[in-house]
Amino acid sequence: MKKENKPTGYASFRSFLRAVAGATLGLSAGLLICRLVGESPIKVLQVLYQSSFGSGYDFGMTLFYTAPLILTGLAVAIPLKGGLFNIGAEGQLTVGALAAAWAGVLGAGISSPALAVLFATFFAFLAGGLWGLLPGFLKARQGSHEVITTIMLNFIAAGVTAYFTLYTIKDPVSAQAETISIPETFHLKPFAVFNGAPMGWLIFFLILLAVGIHYVLWRSSWGYSLKALGESEVAAETYGISRGSSWMSSMFLAGGVAGLVGLVEVLGNSHRFKIGFSADYGFVGIAVALVARGNILGVLPSAFLFGILQKGSASLDLETDKITRDLSYLIQGLIILGVSAEGLWGWLWKLVRRKNA
Amino acid sequence: MSALEFRGVSKRFGSFFANRELSFRVEPGTIHGLIGENGAGKSTAMKALFGIHSIEEGTILIRGKPVRIKNPIQAMKLGIGMVHQHFMLAGPETVLDNIILGREPGFFGINREKALAELENISETYGLQFGKWLSPVDELSVGEQQRVEILKLLYQRSEILILDEPTAVLTPQEVSDLFQNLKRLKDEGKTIILISHKLKEVLAHTDAVTVLRRGECVGTRATSETTEDELAQMMVGRPVSFTYEGERKVFAKAEDARAVLRLDRLSISDAQEPLHKVALELRPAEILGIAGVQGNGQTTLLRFLSNPSRFRSADGEYRFAGANRMGSNPLALRRAGMALVPEDRLAEGLLLHQDLMENYLLGQHVDPRFVSRGMIDRSKVRPRVEAAIRDFDIRPPFVNIWASRLSGGNQQKLVIARALDSNPSVLLIAHPTRGVDVGAIERIHEAIMKERNSGKSILLFSSELDELIDLSDRMLVFFNGSVAAEFQRREFDPWAIGRVMGGGEK
Numbered sequence: 030m031k032k033e034n035k036p037t038g039y040a041s042f043r044s045f046l047r048a049v050a051g052a053t054l055g056l057s058a059g060l061l062i063c064r065l066v067g068e069s070p071i072k073v074l075q076v077l078y079q080s081s082f083g084s085g086y087d088f089g090m091t092l093f094y095t096a097p098l099i100l101t102g103l104a105v106a107i108p109l110k111g112g113l114f115n116i117g118a119e120g121q122l123t124v125g126a127l128a129a130a131w132a133g134v135l136g137a138g139i140s141s142p143a144l145a146v147l148f149a150t151f152f153a154f155l156a157g158g159l160w161g162l163l164p165g166f167l168k169a170r171q172g173s174h175e176v177i178t179t180i181m182l183n184f185i186a187a188g189v190t191a192y193f194t195l196y197t198i199k200d201p202v203s204a205q206a207e208t209i210s211i212p213e214t215f216h217l218k219p220f221a222v223f224n225g226a227p228m229g230w231l232i233f234f235l236i237l238l239a240v241g242i243h244y245v246l247w248r249s250s251w252g253y254s255l256k257a258l259g260e261s262e263v264a265a266e267t268y269g270i271s272r273g274s275s276w277m278s279s280m281f282l283a284g285g286v287a288g289l290v291g292l293v294e295v296l297g298n299s300h301r302f303k304i305g306f307s308a309d310y311g312f313v314g315i316a317v318a319l320v321a322r323g324n325i326l327g328v329l330p331s332a333f334l335f336g337i338l339q340k341g342s343a344s345l346d347l348e349t350d351k352i353t354r355d356l357s358y359l360i361q362g363l364i365i366l367g368v369s370a371e372g373l374w375g376w377l378w379k380l381v382r383r384k385n386a
Numbered sequence: 387m388s389a390l391e392f393r394g395v396s397k398r399f400g401s402f403f404a405n406r407e408l409s410f411r412v413e414p415g416t417i418h419g420l421i422g423e424n425g426a427g428k429s430t431a432m433k434a435l436f437g438i439h440s441i442e443e444g445t446i447l448i449r450g451k452p453v454r455i456k457n458p459i460q461a462m463k464l465g466i467g468m469v470h471q472h473f474m475l476a477g478p479e480t481v482l483d484n485i486i487l488g489r490e491p492g493f494f495g496i497n498r499e500k501a502l503a504e505l506e507n508i509s510e511t512y513g514l515q516f517g518k519w520l521s522p523v524d525e526l527s528v529g530e531q532q533r534v535e536i537l538k539l540l541y542q543r544s545e546i547l548i549l550d551e552p553t554a555v556l557t558p559q560e561v562s563d564l565f566q567n568l569k570r571l572k573d574e575g576k577t578i579i580l581i582s583h584k585l586k587e588v589l590a591h592t593d594a595v596t597v598l599r600r601g602e603c604v605g606t607r608a609t610s611e612t613t614e615d616e617l618a619q620m621m622v623g624r625p626v627s628f629t630y631e632g633e634r635k636v637f638a639k640a641e642d643a644r645a646v647l648r649l650d651r652l653s654i655s656d657a658q659e660p661l662h663k664v665a666l667e668l669r670p671a672e673i674l675g676i677a678g679v680q681g682n683g684q685t686t687l688l689r690f691l692s693n694p695s696r697f698r699s700a701d702g703e704y705r706f707a708g709a710n711r712m713g714s715n716p717l718a719l720r721r722a723g724m725a726l727v728p729e730d731r732l733a734e735g736l737l738l739h740q741d742l743m744e745n746y747l748l749g750q751h752v753d754p755r756f757v758s759r760g761m762i763d764r765s766k767v768r769p770r771v772e773a774a775i776r777d778f779d780i781r782p783p784f785v786n787i788w789a790s791r792l793s794g795g796n797q798q799k800l801v802i803a804r805a806l807d808s809n810p811s812v813l814l815i816a817h818p819t820r821g822v823d824v825g826a827i828e829r830i831h832e833a834i835m836k837e838r839n840s841g842k843s844i845l846l847f848s849s850e851l852d853e854l855i856d857l858s859d860r861m862l863v864f865f866n867g868s869v870a871a872e873f874q875r876r877e878f879d880p881w882a883i884g885r886v887m888g889g890g891e892k
Binding site: 254257264 | 692693696715716717718720726728733734735736737738739740744747748749751752757760761762
């Protein structure tokens with residue numbers, strides 16, 4: 030009976046290998062294009078390496094880019110387990126970030142930093158969560174397609190947060206569209222080794238969060254129901270799994286997690302809410318989750334990869350003659366293609382076999 | 387010269403041979419049975435013939451000429467036609483339009499008069515009487531729809547007609563009509579290939595039979611020279627018994643025992659198959675069979691019984707385990723001692739891309755035996771799954787493989803083992819042996835009977851009348867959403883039951 034552990038273990042390991050091979054393939058194709066436009070691939074890799082790992086500051090910045098992508102990657106991957114495609118992480122993180130900033134304004138009297146951070150975390154999670162719950166509810170109640178509703182709610186979130194930023198908690202002395210800055214008790218301190226890059230203990234918290242969510246999804250009845258629903262709605266319903274509560278709870282959790290981007294940005298970096306602060310984290314999160322193949326733990330390396338590319342794209346633009354920012358987006362795109370090309374491997378395998386035969 | 391010949395045909399999927407050096411001949415103007423268990427390669431072979439699969443080795447000969455069939459259109463041009471198990475008809479369109487689709491006469495617009503004349507001609511030649519050319523297909527009975535499919539092949543001038551399990555959805559009367567029609571087609575020179583797993587049918591209506599097992603051709607026999615036992619042995623590789631011959635324990639006073647499950651005046655109007663004033667009582671230690679042609683309300687009844695919360699329009703009374711169950715959800719019914727083997731195990735019963743343990747948990751994912759404080763303890767589930775694999779001889783015997791890797795019979799054994807795991811007092815079992823290998827059927831029937839003999843109540847839904855007759859203590863026949871008649875075991879007679887299934891009197 031020892032043999033029985035093999036199949037799934039093997040399958041998931043193979044799936045991981047495929048993802049890595051796919052990413053490598055996509056990267057190689059990207060480097061080939063760099064070569065075609067006249068840039069040495071070695072140079073490109075060097076620049077990428079230098080810009081992400083070259084110094085404490087660079088590494089800190091890479092993590093700073095990675096952190097929101099972990100959260101939005103999770104926000105996409107969690108509902109995906111239940112068969113929902115959450116395009117709304119962008120809106121959820123915007124609402125969450127505003128809530129974090131607002132918590133800072135409301136909680137100005139809190140003297141304990143730990144309590145202050147907890148207070149802001151709660152607000153950010155709750156606001157993002159409710160923003161995620163709404164499409165979950167509409168889907169459960171009316172059957173409204175979550176892709177449509179979450180896209181719509183992205184726009185609504187942008188409008189609503191802009192309103193509050195400009196009319197309710199606007200910084201009266203700033204000429205920018207931003208809120209009053211939060212008190213020092215709310216600030217997350219960055220690590221000194223990062224030389225000013227705004228990232229500290231938070232990154233460990235995010236890794237723990239991903240591990241925790243993975244654990245709960247795998248071990249709990251709730252996670253089981255969600256996965257069963259994602260695998261087969263009909264089977265889940267036949268055996269008494271409620272679609273509505275699974276969908277709503279998973280979207281609430283996803284929205285809440287996306288909302289925690291407020292910690293990275295507001296508490297960790299700018300200490301206030303700025304309209305348009307997000308570099309499309311919510312949308313890149315979709316790519317992060319896809320490259321992770323919907324695997325919760327896979328979101329971590331996937332987000333890190335995107336963090337490196339995001340950080341590197343500016344350096345590539347500056348430090349090479351031929352490569353522009355757009356070209357580095359192209360490389361990102363090729364990596365996504367490489368990983369998500371499910372049929373590619375079967376096709377390659379067939380080709381190899383035919384040659385050998 | 388044979389109408390069709392397979393010569394050493396092989397088809398591989400990866401390292402798995404779906405067909406291995408298949409060789410057999412079909413003589414023109416005969417009905418040729420093609421039988422084998424699920425996964426024996428019948429449909430792969432026919433798909434190769436129909437141009438859906440490409441073959442790797444060997445040759446297919448049509449009327450003595452080797453052909454390479456690349457797609458179904460080419461197959462149709464060669465005179466090969468297929469009636470699929472699930473009909474390929476456009477419901478709202480007329481019979482005429484469905485038939486001429488793909489070969490519409492007329493250059494500008496469709497010349498329906500011409501098509502109609504041709505069809506009348508065809509139906510006269512082959513004795514397939516049919517008057518409803520202009521009715522929508524939706525309004526026809528299943529048997530009539532099947533006749534439309536056959537007419538369509540004739541209209542396309544098919545010479546070789548492949549019928550995939552054509553009797554699965556018919557009443558005994560319709561089956562007899564079908565075979566009369568097939569015989570007439572044969573007399574007119576058509577060649578018919580009948581894919582089936584019902585040996586009785588094959589024996590009664592074919593001229594020759596080819597048996598497949600594990601992708602290989604076991605042999606071809608002239609029907610007149612073979613027996614049911616021989617064919618079964620060829621299919622399974624060992625002797626099999628078809629009817630349940632085990633013990634049927636007799637319980638004292640079973641007839642007036644108190645019902646454990648009771649329906650009264652149950653009407654459901656907003657379902658695809660509505661129910662009208664259904665009443666039934668399920669007593670301890672009995673198997674109550676539910677018979678009827680597919681689509682007469684059995685599906686709604688099963689879905690309602692297992693999940694009343696889904697039917698808001700349900701009206702009437704549903705009592706189970708001493709409580710009113712109108713509006714209950716499956717988990718509540720499960721707690722009260724109900725278990726389910728759903729109609730469609732692939733869609734409703736299994737998570738195909740999850741392993742056997744996860745599948746075993748479906749429905750049991752909140753069972754307090756396995757769950758505490760919302761967390762599932764899989765180390766408690768594993769021994770149960772291992773026991774199920776042992777008891778039901780599920781193969782391959784691994785807990786950690788995907789359910790999709792099991793054959794139909796093994797999947798069904800898993801679903802049944804799971805239903806029995808919670809030691810339920812009432813079992814709702816639908817189509818327990820549909821698409822299941824002959825070898826597994828025995829085991830499943832034994833398991834059902836064992837539950838009955840230990841005092842459990844079983845509501846058995848099946849489209850196989852033989853199965854219901856074998857196992858049931860009583861039988862209710864559904865027609866048009868109502869119980870049309872009740873039969874006691876001593877009254878079981880396929881023709882009488884079939885008459886009621888078709889809308890007649892008991």
